[in-house]
Amino acid sequence: EEHRLWGGRFDGEPDEIMRALNDSIHYDKTLWKVDLKGSKAYAKSLAKTGLITENECELLVNGLDKVGEEWSNNTFEIKSGDEDIHTANERRLKELIGAVAGKLHTGRSRNDQTMTDTCLWLRDAIDTLSQELTTCIKFFLKRAEKDKNIIFPGYTHLQRAQPIRWSHWILCYVFQLKRDLERLFEVRKRVNVLPLGCGALAGNPFGVDRAFLAKELGFETVSDNSLDTVGSRDAILEFLQWASMTSLHLSRWAEDLIIYSSKEFSFVTLSDTYSTGSSLMPQKKNADSLELIRGKAGRVYGLLTSMSCIVKGLPMTYNKDLQEDKQSIFEAFGIMQSVIKISGAVLHTLTVNEDSCTKALSADMLATDLAYFLVRKGVPFREAHEMAGKCVALAEKKKVLLSELTLSDFQGINQNFDETVLKVWNYEQSVEQYTSYGGTSLKSVEEQIKNVKQWLADK
Ligand code: ARG
Known part of the structure; x- marks a missing residue:
């Protein structure tokens, strides 16, 4: 028989379609590591209050580590009834260490737990993306240094305006991306705030030391209001806004290069590595990498728009609608990571046709x-x-x-x-x-x- 965390007051099994709608395990399993990390810190904080013994704490922490081993060597078995990552990890913990597992969730709710997992995951994702963006900016700078002597047409209204240096054009995007990087550091500050210890909505009644939890989990500060903590998603929205802005800049950059790489302009030739051909027209070489950078920006706006719509009319505090937040950030992260990587690589590997650039000046x-x-x-x-x-x-x-x-x-x-x-x-x-x-x-x-x-x- 299936174990449910909330089974006490329920008769029978949920409808199959309802279960499929409700389950998030197939995507939030991505959070397995941060979920266990949060749980270990929480077990320690419970021991500090005296609510569980040091021995029980050790059993919990070791048990959670065992669950982690199963995830990392791919032997963790997701079972029907594992709604989400929190449920799955706790179910497995109980199988491994028995009834004491039932003490872990004391005073905690999946509402503060899910935000804790999300913030931990997002903080790592932000660190990865800021490194990627830094690398991309360095590729742009390298190219700007290399091609300092090339002069080509600068445009307004896509009409020839005044001659400019090609490097000056590259730098115009470097400064947009630099501001995006600054913005990302700002977003990180608001993601790096501890949600754990807010319970379902009212707070923690067992005197859990939240400053201790913050220190254990590497959070800079502790959230100030439990209702706000479980009910708000502005840190996530701000990340999606950042992703929208950055992909907007890269999309515009890509559009410039799509134009510059057309035969009529011929200012640049993309490396074969980042181009594709046509199944019908043998002569074609298309700038698909750039078109995808432009296209993915549209998807990212979709993620921001859908998440904004999900949050805008919700009564405080937690509502299940909020579960949708994870897919938005997972997808946005994946898109941003590849788009930023490809942008640096495309600029690094393309050829600038200096002759065509010069000929285009009039x-x-x-x-x-x-x-x-x-x-x-x-x-x-x-x-x-x-x-x-x-x-x-x-x-x-x-x-x-x-x-x-x-x-x-x-x-x-x-x-x-x-x-x-x-x-x-x-x-x-x-x-x-x-x-x-x-x-x-x-x-x-x-x-x-x-x-x-x-x-x-x-x-
Ligand atoms: N999987 C849920 C989410 O991601 C966890 C919180 C569920 N809480 C609840 N009270 N149903 O939002």
């Missing part, structure tokens, strides 16, 4: 420089802008490039143009004028790289 992208030429001769910018615009119009009318206008063409528009205007048509020189910090000159790009490296070293 004289009209230096129209701003014509205006700046006049500004440097003392012409007010608004007027200079107007004059440069007239030069563009004249070139269009004469069906020549802006750089093919003659000195007399220029002087016909404004007498402040002299023969040095013919030296404007140099992309490198154009890029190099943006020396203020944050600009695209070599000096500024190098400073940006240096600052991010310093930040990584200090963090």
